[in-house]
Amino acid sequence: MPYKTPPQYGDTLGLRERQVLEGIARGLTNPTIAAELGLALDTVKYYARTASRKLGANTRAQAVLVAYRTGVLRQDCPTCGRPVERAGEPL
Helix, strand or coil: CCCCCCCCCHHHCCHHHHHHHHHHHCCCCHHHHHHHHCCCHHHHHHHHHHHHHHHCCCCHHHHHHHHHHCCCCCCECCCCCCECEECCEEC
């Protein structure tokens, strides 16, 4: 099912929602994200759900994809730290 298009993407995401999305994008599990951020597991699940809802996504993977496509999250080069570009445009 395609994701819904929200009116504004990252403007409404809080810091913790972004941090949880970054953890998801890195392939971390909820318990690992919770440990890294010093949060309860249920809190991480809450932030993942609210971030997905705000991005109009139906799944965690879809939320990460939308976040990268809209610039809410950026992928940096592991070697130089500069943003990775795709087809001449920053992610």
